[in-house]
Each structure stands twice: as C-alpha cells, then as structure tokens.
Amino acid sequence: xxxxxxxxxxxxxxxxxxxxxxxxxxxxxxxxxxxxxxxxxxxxxxxxxxxxxxxxxxxxxxxxxxxxxxxxxxxxxxxxxxxxxxxxxxxxxxxxxxxxxxxxxxxxxxxxxxxxxxxxxxxxxxxxxxxxxxxxxxxxxxxxxxxxxxxxxxxxxxxxxxxxxxxxxxxxxxxxxxxxxxxxxxxxxxxxxxxxxxxxxxxxxxxxxxxxxxxxxxxxxxxxxxxxxxxxxxxxxxxxxxxxxxxxxxxxxxxxxxxxxxxxxxxxxxxxxxxxxxxxxxxxxxxxxxxxxxxxxxxxxxxxxxxxxxxxxxxxxxxxxxxxxxxxxxxxxxxxxxxxxxxxxxxxxxxxxxxxxxxxxxxxxxxxxxxxxxxxxxxxxxxxxxxxxxxxxxxxxxxxxxxxxxxx
Numbered sequence: 001x002x003x004x005x006x007x008x009x010x011x012x013x014x015x016x017x018x019x020x021x022x023x024x025x026x027x028x029x030x031x032x033x034x035x036x037x038x039x040x041x042x043x044x045x046x047x048x049x050x051x052x053x054x055x056x057x058x059x060x061x062x063x064x065x066x067x068x069x070x071x072x073x074x075x076x077x078x079x080x081x082x083x084x085x086x087x088x089x090x091x092x093x094x095x096x097x098x099x100x101x102x103x104x105x106x107x108x109x110x111x112x113x114x115x116x117x118x119x120x121x122x123x124x125x126x127x128x129x130x131x132x133x134x135x136x137x138x139x140x141x142x143x144x145x146x147x148x149x150x151x152x153x154x155x156x157x158x159x160x161x162x163x164x165x166x167x168x169x170x171x172x173x174x175x176x177x178x179x180x181x182x183x184x185x186x187x188x189x190x191x192x193x194x195x196x197x198x199x200x201x202x203x204x205x206x207x208x209x210x211x212x213x214x215x216x217x218x219x220x221x222x223x224x225x226x227x228x229x230x231x232x233x234x235x236x237x238x239x240x241x242x243x244x245x246x247x248x249x250x251x252x253x254x255x256x257x258x259x260x261x262x263x264x265x266x267x268x269x270x271x272x273x274x275x276x277x278x279x280x281x282x283x284x285x286x287x288x289x290x291x292x293x294x295x296x297x298x299x300x301x302x303x304x305x306x307x308x309x310x311x312x313x314x315x316x317x318x319x320x321x322x323x324x325x326x327x328x329x330x331x332x333x334x335x336x337x338x339x340x341x342x343x344x345x346x347x348x349x350x351x352x353x354x355x356x357x358x359x360x361x362x363x364x365x366x367x368x369x370x371x372x373x374x375x376x377x378x379x380x381x382x383x384x385x386x387x388x389x390x391x392x393x394x395x396x397x398x399x400x401x402x403x404x405x406x407x408x
Contacts, residue, residue: 021405022287023297023324023340025305030055030337031066031074040068040325040337041083041316042122048100049325050077050085051337065093067100070339078105084122084129092120092129097151109157111149118149118157124171128152128194130179132167133159144183150194162190162199170219178216178225189216191225191242202227206240206248217275218266218317226264226273236261239275239288254286254294264288265315274315274324285312285326297324303340307331312338343405350402361403369399 030038030053040051049068065079077100079093089101095117098105108118113135120131129151136145148168151157160168164181171177175194180186192199202214202225212230219225225242235253239262242248253260254277263283265275276283277294285297295302297312306312309331316326324340351360352368373380373391380391382398 021304023303023342025303026339028068028337029073031064031076037335038337039327042085043317043319043323043325044085044087045320050082050091052081086123086125090123090127092123094119097129108151111157122170125173128171130168130171130177142183148179162192172219173221176223178219186215187213189214205242207250209238220267220269224267226267228263234260239264266318268318269320272318272322274318283313285315
C-alpha cells in the first residue's frame with residue numbers, strides 16, 4: 001500500500017515546475033448571516049483565530065466576538081472585541097480573559113485610581129495579559145488618560161513604570177512586551193521586560209529619519225521587534241526590525257508602483273514578516289523576506305483562490321506555522337477576514353527528508369512523511385487541522401498537493 005501511494009504521488013508530481021503560488025486563500029465565514037463586517041485579530045500556533053463580526057443578531061445590530069478554525073468554522077465567545085489568543089486557548093477582550101475551550105472566564109480587576117474596565121490586547125502562553133486601563137471616568141478620546149495594565153491569575157493586576165507609557169500591545173513567551181507613549185499620536189514606543197522593569201525606548205535605537213513617531217507593532221519570542229519610523233520627503237515612513245543582540249535596522253522600501261512606505265505589522269519566530277504596502281493611497285497586505293523582497297498578497301501568482309473583487313488590505317498576524325490572517329474589502333464593499341495558509345513551510349514542506357541535492361523532491365520524501373505520520377508527530381499535520389483526530393487521510397492529500405506544487 002505504501003508503495004502504491006508513493007508511486008501515485010510521483011506520477012502526480014512528474015513534470016511539475018518549481019512552485020509559484022505560495023499561499024491558499026480562505027474566506028473566513030462569520031457567525032452572523034450576511035455580516036456587515038468581520039475582523040480577525042489574532043491566531044495561535046494551532047490555527048485557532050479570534051475576532052469580531054458585526055451584523056444583525058437576535059438582540060439587534062451589534063458586534064459579536066468569535067473564535068474560528070479552518071475545520072470547525074466560527075464559534076461565538078463571550079468576549080467583547082477579543083484581540084489576543086494564546087496556544088492554550090485563553091483569549092482576551094474588554095475587561096475579560098476567557099478560556100475558549102472550557103468557557104471559564106476571569107473578570108479583570110481595576111487598579112487603584114483607574115476606571116471603567118481594563119482593555120487587554122494580548123496574552124502569552126504563561127497566561128499574562130497586557131493592555132491598558134483608563135485613569136479617568138471619561139471618553140479619553142485622546143488616549144492620554146491611561147496607563148499600562150498587566151494581569152495573570154497568580155499575581156493579579158499591576159502596572160509598570162515606563163516614563164509616559166500609555167499601554168502595552170503585545171507580549172512574548174518570555175514576558176517581554178512592547179508598548180507606547182504619548183496618547184493616540186504614539187510619538188514613541190518601547191520594549192520592556194515585565195519581570196525586571198528594564199526598558200528600551202525605540203527612538204533611541206531605531207536609525208533617525210527625521211521628526212515623527214516611532215511605533216512598535218509586534219515582538220516574537222526571541223525579542224525581535226518590528227515597527228515603523230516616520231520618514232521625510234517622498235518617504236512616508238520606514239519599517240524597522242530590532243533585536244537586543246543586533247540593534248535596529250531600517251527595512252527596504254517597496255519599488256514602483258507602490259508608494260515609499262512599509263508597515264511591518266507582525267513577525268513570527270522564524271523571522272517571517274507580514275504587513276502592508278501602499279498603492280494610490282490604499283493599503284495592500286504583503287509579506288517580506290530578504291530572499292524574495294516584497295510580495296503583494298493580492299497577486300494571484302502568490303496567493304491562489306482570492307475571490308473576484310476581494311482586496312486584501314490589512315495583515316493582523318502571522319503565526320509560527322506561517323499562517324497569515326487579516327481583513328480586506330469584498331466586491332460589495334464589506335470588510336471581511338481571510339486566512340492564508342502557506343503551500344510550503346520554511347524551505348519546502350514537501351522536502352520532508354531535508355535533502356539538498358537535485359532533484360530535491362524524491363520518493364524518499366514520501367517515505368519520510370509516512371514515517372512521520374506513523375509516529376503521530378505534529379509535523380505530519382499538513383492540513384493544519386485542530387479537531388481530533390488531527391492526523392487523517394486529508395494530511396496525505398495535502399502532502400501530495402505540496403509535492404505536486406514543488407519547491408520554490
């Protein structure tokens with residue numbers, strides 16, 4: 001039986017050129033029929049995403065929080081504006097942390113001298129949530145009357161002392177977070193170790209490109225930060241990458257017809273960067289790496305299956321499997337979310353045995369995949385499913401497709 005599978009796959013893959021298409025598009029179906037808006041904000045490494053949809057509900061037109069997986073679809077979650085989810089399924093929304101697997105919830109307490117409810121934006125695998133909380137019982141429209149907020153079930157609620165800090169936006173597995181100062185204008189940002197309180201202002205390490213803001217958008221588990229610094233002249237702003245070991249470097253700018261600006265919204269542990277580039281004033285979801293440069297994720301030679309008239313505009317997150325989520329506008333003008341799953345992971349998923357000779361893909365890769373599947377390794381979860389049983393015949397078909405696509 002093994003040999004028949006291998007032979008069939010070799011025939012399927014015969015004569016295939018190196019892969020051109022890097023991702024497959026999935027339109028995220030929301031809870032509500034005919035939703036007006038659907039936004040995904042975060043996705044964990046198991047492929048579980050969290051977000052908000054807006055439309056008609058039994059209690060009227062409103063926003064509804066939900067989780068979503070490719071295999072299970074949407075599930076309503078008792079969270080308002082959920083923005084972060086960890087690998088255990090803990091998700092954060094306005095004033096609440098919820099276990100999306102068991103439905104257990106924690107109401108986040110206020111700090112002395114704070115009001116309304118805390119607004120967490122992220123939670124790491126240790127269960128530490130970060131965000132902000134207001135210091136006034138007011139609209140706080142300028143975003144200046146607030147302080148950073150930290151919470152976990154063991155240590156409770158607390159803040160951290162960084163001069164001018166107004167909030168924390170992301171936290172990695174080591175408890176290192178990024179945040180901002182100066183209200184909604186966010187003239188500066190910082191990276192801070194929550195255990196020691198040691199912090200670095202981004203404006204002191206990112207190369208100076210003139211007056212303007214220095215923003216941090218994401219941090220991976222190695223402490224690598226991506227963000228933007230305002231440019232001058234025809235350059236709207238630069239993307240940058242920073243790590244404590246190597247310092248900060250400006251990232252390249254896209255070439256024409258794109259405008260001279262790049263927003264690196266998110267980075268994973270492999271160093272893959274996703275974000276936005278711009279054309280005629282409109283944002284376009286993209287990925288960037290040093291080997292391929294910028295790739296517009298609206299390009300049908302990069303992403304397969306994009307519906308007619310759909311424009312991928314914003315990239316929310318890239319997880320450690322290289323899955324990308326975000327949102328864009330469909331042909332009717334409604335905001336809808338998407339998932340992009342890579343056809344290859346790292347160098348090439350189909351190159352299971354890691355060979356470097358020519359041809360790279362051989363029958364040995366099928367034997368490698370069969371052995372990986374037989375050992376119940378997570379590496380055999382080619383289709384990224386999360387509902388038990390995770391490993392099924394679908395993973396064989398997925399691997400056959402990856403082999404047929406070849407390696408770029």
